[in-house]
Amino acid sequence: MAKLDERHLDPAVALAMLGDAAPRNPHRQFALKHSDCFIVTDDYGDIRGRGDGLFRDDTRVLSLFRLLIGDTEPSLLGASLSQDNIIFTANLTNLPLTPDGGAPTPQGVIHIERSRLLWDDRMYERIRLSNYSAHDVELPLSVRFEADFRDMFEVRGSTRSKRGRAFDIEIEADHVKMRYEGLDRLERQSTISFSIHPSALAADRADFRLDLQRRDSLSLFIEVGGDHGGTPSRERHRAAAAKARWQMRAKRRHGANVHSSGRVFNDWLSRARADIALLTTDLPTGPYPYAGIPWFSTAFGRDGVISALQMLWLNPGLARGVLSFLAQHQATETSMFSDSQPGKIMHETRKGEMAVLRELPFGRYYGxxxxxxxxxxxxxxxxxxxxxxxxxxxxxxxxxxxxxxxxxxxxxxxxxxxxxxxxxxxxxxxxxxxxxxxxxxxxxxxxxxxxxxxxxxxxxxxxxxxxxxxxxxxxxxxxxxxxxxxxxxxxxxxxxxxxxxxxxxxxxxxxxxxxxxxxxRASNAGHLLYVGLPSPARAQLITDQLLSAAFHTGWGVRTLPDDELPFNPMSYHNGSIWPHDTAICAAGLARYGARDSVVRLMSGTFEAAVHFNMRLPELFCGFTRSPSEAPVAYPVACLPQAWSSGSVFMLIQASLGLEIDGFASEIHVTRPRLPIGIDQVSIRRLSVGNVAVDLHFQRVGDRIVAYLDPRHEGLAPLIVRS
CATH class of the missing domain: 1.50.10.10 (Glycosyltransferase)
Structure with missing residues (x-):
């Protein structure tokens, strides 16, 4: 039986057990995902085994992957993700090189571009090398790699008394195959293939000596998958990228789209929509938003439901997929181990070795x-x-x-x-x-x-x-x-x-x-406002406190006010800020008419998103906002996280006062407000009954006017209450 502390759901606590293996700041990590495969690397594009890696079905199939030039880490110029979350790119350059018997190569004359994507459980990488020096260069390049085949819960800090067996590594001229047979008798493997034959290939590294003509470039293609699958090439790389981009475009076309008059605000909307599309996996029951990368890249009941609620007004198809999946996996028996009783809805599902062996209850868990x-x-x-x-x-x-x-x-x-x-x-x-x-x-x-x-x-x-x-x-x-x-x-x-x-x-x-x-007193009470349970008088008292300095930091609502005994702004749940929690509280305030306060909460959340490069993390620290200071990141938050990404859309709906009555095919708008600094918001292709309309909100003086696009007038009744 694996040893698993009950604190395992707090990543900061569990990963402290790993010491030097603990991951770095998540905002210097980059994630790609496709289906049940995802990769987390640093901004160099490297995997260092510090909670990062290439994961497939809750197993780390690549635990080390580093690019070296002359056994030295290159210098970082910058790193980015494409707007659609498909391509990761790192731009690097060389440090000074002094080859044996040759002329030295000065620093900063070799440009190294790493371009990477995931498709169909496979990682595709292109390393493009360009020589900007005045001389030809023989470039020593190395790729170091390992695959520890550890279960996700091991990566998170669980210890096991026994593991399966690793096979001898198989080395061919252009690829290396690593295999592991788990205690569940399932063989897992990882094959690294190269488009150029290495000059030396070992069990943990590939060495190349590449002739780079001056003012010329060449590309090395690498693939990592379960099997060899063919020799990597430019054509294979481009084909995989085209398929991945086509699928992502199809995902992002689902549902309505929000656009505003603010360029930076639109960047936030675009990144949030792309992140939700990235995390959404097409299951046999329909689309399902996985909770977050890296720790929770799987179907969670609570996270899926809340993400679907956030997106419901824009994309009801997501809710249908979530409901279908959860209904199919509803409990039918009583089990103490899985915490199930008939009728109960699933909390979490996992596919890794430890879940299959029931070392942990999370294969399908109802707690x-x-x-x-x-x-x-x-x-x-x-x-x-x-x-x-x-x-x-x-x-x-x-x-x-x-x-x-x-x-x-x-x-x-x-x-x-x-x-x-x-x-x-x-x-x-x-x-x-x-x-x-x-x-x-x-x-x-x-x-x-x-x-x-x-x-x-x-x-x-x-x-x-x-x-x-x-x-x-x-x-x-x-x-x-x-x-x-x-x-x-x-x-x-x-x-x-x-x-x-x-x-x-x-x-x-x-x-x-x-x-x-x-x-x-905790932010949990704000969820009562969201469902409309409190009397109006008590709702006002809750609203006043949630907006007070004890709760509201200027960046969002703390989970716990700063005057409660266990308050700690750096904790996981006792004083931190969770964007989805702030959004639910804001939707609750809107339900009781405090729409101006919703605008205030949205403004702080947006400004936090700007500091986090438009991608709100799972949570961040609950320090009070100070002039000229940025919000403080939580060290091991998931990024991206579905319900953090969906928060912006719940906040927008709450500020606009927008509801859709599907039975009457009507649009209801009540006392709309626009975000600070935004004069116009459009919702395009908003489904109402059997039609789709474009709905616009415009600031006119001190009023907000809501109207249908002239092409769609009469298609769906628009009822506006001031």
């Missing part, structure tokens, strides 16, 4: 208390957005089973709440979105005894019941509609009665297994 109500809520929101009752009919048995699981869970709690306690020690101690080991606590810092009822989970359950009641009424199932409406109202009353802290004018973070509230 997420919020995924089931969120799944139901997404289905009800999808129905309202699209009017697609035929799809809901297909989901109806699954939705009923999920609701039955919620009700059964509530019956186990004295107050009728949906609570959690891990069924086995191998599972997660905390099972809400703040799932690190210390994310739930009492005001004095004590870790509470389970089962734990989180405040936001009860809000999700309330919204799930209310949405099901509406759907049941539409389907003519009046008894179910009345029952679920009663469940929703009962949940609302219980939350207001048991979670509200009268002395702090806020909702408690959780209620523990002894019925005692964890009297802590």
């Amino acid at each position: 997420g208390v919020d995924t089931t109500p969120l799944y139901i809520y997404l289905a009800t929101a999808y129905a309202k957005r699209t009017g697609d009752l035929s799809f809901i009919d297909l989901l109806w048995p699954s939705l009923n089973e999920a609701a039955a699981w919620m009700e059964n869970a509530s019956r186990q709690d004295p107050c009728g709440f949906v609570s959690y306690a891990r069924a086995a020690e191998t599972g997660l101690a905390n099972q809400g979105w703040k799932d690190s080991f210390d994310a739930v606590f009492h005001a004095d810092g004590r870790i509470p005894k389970g089962p734990i009822a989180l405040v936001e989970v009860q809000g999700y359950a309330y919204a799930a019941y209310a949405g099901l009641a509406d759907l049941a009424a539409l389907k003519g199932e009046d008894a179910k509609a009345a029952h679920w409406q009663a469940c929703a109202e009962s949940m609302r009353i219980s939350v207001e009665r048991h979670f509200w802290m009268e002395d702090r004018n806020f909702y408690a973070l959780a209620i523990d297994g002894e019925g005692q509230p964890c009297q802590v």
Whole structure:
């Protein structure tokens, strides 16, 4: 059995176990992904085995990949990703070279361009070498490589008492094959092939002596895949790039597109849309946004649902894919190891060796208390957005089973709440979105005894019941509609009665297994606003505090205010800023009419994105914003992360006050606002019923005017409320 600390979901804690192997700043790392294969490298394009690598099906199939010139690391000029996330490029140059018996080559006369992409579980790389010196150069170039075939959880810090066996490395004239047979009897292999035969090829390096004529260039093509697959070449590289770009363009055409009058703001929109497309994997059930690279590049229930909710107004097809996948993998049996019960919705799935061997429960794991109500809520929101009752009919048995699981869970709690306690020690101690080991606590810092009822989970359950009641009424199932409406109202009353802290004018973070509230103010309460549970008076009190300096740093909303005892702006969940959390809180504020405050939150989030090169990380540190200072990165955040990328679209919808009634095929706009400095926003190809329209928002004096493109007037009713 593998040793896995319960803190493994906090990457900073788990990877500290790796010492020198811990990864560097994620904003100097670059990721590519295709299907279930992804690569993370530094800005040189190198893999150094520090949490980076080439991964396939949760296994690291390349743990070292470094380019050297004369056994020396070249000098970095710059690195970038193409706008569509398909091509990584590093520009490098040589340090001084003094070959044996030849003239020295000065620094900075050899340009080295590394161009890389992934396609069909294969890495394609072109190394283009250009000689700008006045003399011919014999260039000594080396590629060093290793494949440790470690499971993703090993890379993250888990230790195993036993591993499979590595075979002797097979060396041919133009390629090297590395093989490993896991304890699961599955053979995994990695083959590195070269377009030019190396002058020397060993088990861990390829050496070349390349003749570069002055003012001339040549290219070395390298491929890394499961098998040899053919000799790398310019034609193979170009063909793979063309296929990858065509597929990415097709993904980005799905749904509506947002464009503004602000050039830099558009860069943010474009990068966020490209990142969501990068992370979205086409599964047999439809598109599914994987959570994030590198640690969570797989299907997560909670992350998939929230990402789909963020994109629902623009691309409901993403929600349909998420719902289809989760329905197909709904639990049908009780298992303590996988934390499953009939009707429960999956939290996480993995394909690596440790998951297959059940050394860990994450092959298909159900230890997420919020995924089931969120799944139901997404289905009800999808129905309202699209009017697609035929799809809901297909989901109806699954939705009923999920609701039955919620009700059964509530019956186990004295107050009728949906609570959690891990069924086995191998599972997660905390099972809400703040799932690190210390994310739930009492005001004095004590870790509470389970089962734990989180405040936001009860809000999700309330919204799930209310949405099901509406759907049941539409389907003519009046008894179910009345029952679920009663469940929703009962949940609302219980939350207001048991979670509200009268002395702090806020909702408690959780209620523990002894019925005692964890009297802590946290951003979780903002999720109650998102689903509309609080009374207007209490919603105003929550809004005021979320926007106060204790919570709001100027960059976003902290997960924990700075006056709570365990506050630490550098922690994973206890004072950091998660863009998706800020966006959900903002959508909650908008629901209660605080749309100007949404604009304020969007402004801070946008300015943070600018400092992060337009790509918001999974989280960043919760330090208060100071003049002339940038937000502080969290050292091992996922980048990109689906629900961080989707945050901008949830913020835009909240500021525009835009809702679509799919049943009536109507567009509703309520008290719209535009981001600061933006005078015009257009949503193109917005689907409403069976038509697609272009919708525009224009600043006119101190008013925001919403109107349909003249070509589309009359296609869908636009109802605007000032």
